[in-house]
Amino acid sequence: MSSSTVKVGMVGVLSLTVAACSSGNDVTARCVDRSSYQSDGSYRVIDDDYCDDGRYYGSHGGYFWYYGGTSRGSRIYKGTTVKxxxxxxxxxxxxxxxxxxxxxxxSSGG
Known part of the structure; x- marks a missing residue:
């Protein structure tokens, strides 16, 4: 009986460890238009489909995922392009x- 208690206890500890590792770092990604960059460091947020479909223009691509940051209206700033x-x-x-x-x-491009 004590061995089953130990197994159940270990499963509980392992579950808590996995949950803590996987849920502690949530980041929001927004699809942005590279040509919409402004001097305040912000980009215009556009529909996710532009980033998912791989729609690129120019030599470096026109649309990309922008991670984190602060949104203000239809613009996002103080984030990163590094996944x-x-x-x-x-x-x-x-x-x-x-x-x-x-x-x-x-699970999608970016």
Missing amino acids: PKDAHISTPSGKTIQRGGFGSRS
Whole structure:
């Protein structure tokens, strides 16, 4: 009986550890238009489909995911273009870009 108690206890500890690692780093990604950059460091947020469909123009691509940041109206600033590792990344509409924690993977382009 004591061995089953130990097993149940270990499963509970492991579950809490995995939950803590995977849920602690949530990041929001927004699709932005590179040509909309302004001197305050902000970009215009556009529909996610532009980033998902791989619609690019010019030599460096016109649309990309912008991670984190602060939104003000239809603009976002103080974020990064570098995709965070080991983070759960999703869009404001709820689409998952990357699952956080162990075994993270990308589920859309960017």
